[in-house]
Amino acid sequence: MLRMAEALRRALNLGSSAESEEYTTEAGPPLLLLGGPGSxxxxxxxxxALEAAGEGRGPVLFLTRRPLQSLPRGRGAALDPLRLxxxxxxYPPSTHELxxxxxxxHEARGPAPSLLLLDGLEEYLVGDWxxxxxxxxxALLLDTAAHFSHQIGPGQGCGxxxxxxxxxxxxxxxALQLSLLQRYFPxxxxxxxxxxxxxxxxxxxxLDPGGQGPRAEWWVAFRPDGEMTVTPWPAQAGNPSSDKGSSSEGQP
Known part of the structure; x- marks a missing residue:
């Protein structure tokens, strides 16, 4: 299983194939993906999720309040039907149902997920929480991932x-909520x-992998047709719209 920071590194497509990288088999620390609206x-x-699904391990569990409006178009193996x-x-519609x-x-049947994803956490932190x-x-999110890790077996784990x-x-x-969450997601x-x-x-x-590796930065550009072009920072710092560098498909 890729470390979570490495899963995002591959999602940001540094131009390195899985065969040329050395990844730990452990899931690594939980990761918090932060950004404003439309980021x-x-x-x-x-x-x-697609990167993890292509590892040949367990399934990926993607939790979100509503279905995605569209999926990245992708190229090559990115949208391989077997990965999808x-x-x-x-789609838990409320905090209570989440x-x-x-x-x-622990009651779910079938193979345990190798990766647990939750999109839109802020939509569940509502009311007078x-x-x-x-x-x-x-803590419940971490406990759930730990339970799946126990099901998968030692040395692998669920990210x-x-x-x-x-x-x-x-x-x-x-600010208080964010500070608290950062304690759980290093x-x-x-x-x-x-x-x-x-x-x-x-x-x-x-990307700050929480002490599990070096920090890294990228320019990410989304074109009107949904193509996501990624350029490592600071190589193209003077031209964030450059088509150079690696690319994959997606949309904000």
Whole structure:
């Protein structure tokens, strides 16, 4: 199983094949994917799901409040039907149903997931939720991934990536929630909207693997047709809209 930071590295497509990289068999620390509205979190999360599904291990469990509006078009093996079949989508419509789903994970039949993804965590942190409730949900996510890891067996494990939308001008309550979540998710990837190129939506992705490796940054550009072009930072720092570098397909 790829470490979670490595799963995102491959989703961001550094131009290295799986055969040329050395990955640990352990899942690694849980990772928090952070960004504002329209920052490509869902596209990157789904791309990470495709990468994990191509490992030849267990399925991927993708939790989100509503079905995805569209899927990245992809090229080559990215949207291989066999990979797509290994991604199991579930749509808990409320916080209560998300908690129920996680609490009943031990009753699920079939092979345990090798990767657990949750998109739109902020949609479940609603109402008068305080630090205690936020900590409970974070701990429950980690416990669920740990349970799946136990099912898979030693030396492999189930990874966990959670996407959270953040606001540039968040209030003190939002800052407290984020600070609390960062204690549970030591690895983080920040997505920040950057300069807009002609007909493109450009982002800056900053990955901190939580002490499990070097930090890395990329320019990410989404074209109107949904193509996601990725350029390692700072090689193309002066030209974020450049077509150079590696690319994959997706949409923000």
């Amino acid at each position: 490509g979190k869902t596209a990157l999360l789904f791309t990470a 079949q290994k991604i199991r989508f579930q 908690l129920q789903l996680l609490c009943s994970a 305080g630090p205690q409730e936020v900590a409970y949900l974070a 966990l990536i959670v996407a959270l939308q953040i606001q540039e001008q968040g209030d003190s309550g939002d 690895a983080q990837c920040w997505l920040q909207v950057d300069a807009q190129g002609p007909g493109q939506h450009c982002l800056r992705a900053c």
